Amino acid sequence: MPTIQTNRALLPLLLCDWISPNRMEISEFIGSATIIGKSVCTCSHVIKSIDFKKNPVVSRWIPQDENGSFVVFTGAESHPKYDFAVLQSKESPPFDPLPLNEQMLDMGPLVRTIGFHQDGCRINPDGRKMFQVAPRSFFGNVVRVYEEASNKSLSHCELSFPTLSGFSGAPVFSDGLDSIVGMVYGNIEQKIQVYENFELVDGEKRYSETVNRILELGVFHSIKSIKSFLADLEKVNSPK
Numbered sequence: 001m002p003t004i005q006t007n008r009a010l011l012p013l014l015l016c017d018w019i020s021p022n023r024m025e026i027s028e029f030i031g032s033a034t035i036i037g038k039s040v041c042t043c044s045h046v047i048k049s050i051d052f053k054k055n056p057v058v059s060r061w062i063p064q065d066e067n068g069s070f071v072v073f074t075g076a077e078s079h080p081k082y083d084f085a086v087l088q089s090k091e092s093p094p095f096d097p098l099p100l101n102e103q104m105l106d107m108g109p110l111v112r113t114i115g116f117h118q119d120g121c122r123i124n125p126d127g128r129k130m131f132q133v134a135p136r137s138f139f140g141n142v143v144r145v146y147e148e149a150s151n152k153s154l155s156h157c158e159l160s161f162p163t164l165s166g167f168s169g170a171p172v173f174s175d176g177l178d179s180i181v182g183m184v185y186g187n188i189e190q191k192i193q194v195y196e197n198f199e200l201v202d203g204e205k206r207y208s209e210t211v212n213r214i215l216e217l218g219v220f221h222s223i224k225s226i227k228s229f230l231a232d233l234e235k236v237n238s239p240k
Contacts, residue, residue, distance in 0.1 A: 006177060007095075011034075012059055012116040015030050015057055017054075033087065034170065041086055061093060063133075072091075083186075101180060116135055155221075159219070162187050170183070170184045188216070
């Protein structure tokens, strides 16, 4: 897998506590983020309960580099209506971001989703607790695109696979991992009927049993929706 490509789009988000005025300690993994241009984007529900003055959020531009310095996010701008937010920092990504795949989205295209999932913690030699996050990759295709707004997004885009806890805010990549197709914000459930048994007594159904299996499908914001969210937030923050 060409990791250098995914590093240009994907970040884990770690919540911190202030131990002293000059020292923070990581306390929790909260989710993933997608780099769109120079903006670091995630879902509103990932950061909605965070008081950034007390609990800053950190990450590394290269997540695998444990010796690298942390980038600190000191706040976030959440979209007033949809599940989308932009993290605020004094730093910008130190590399060229992956391009956005702005082709008309439809059912069928093969895509990949890579995000982070909490993988326990360890104690460093100096006594610091380090939360470990593991990247995981899923592969499938877009199974539905419905251009109708909900309370989460401007359109409804479904994946053929579920997304793990911690994947909210993670990018959806093109099959070649060379462009961004969207950003994950959750899952939905669909039922598959496995079998149904029923008993007829005098021509009437008196007893029946239906067994269903639950199928989970990931849902994501399309690039068209993301660009609209970013434009909305820019309008909100522009001088009047």
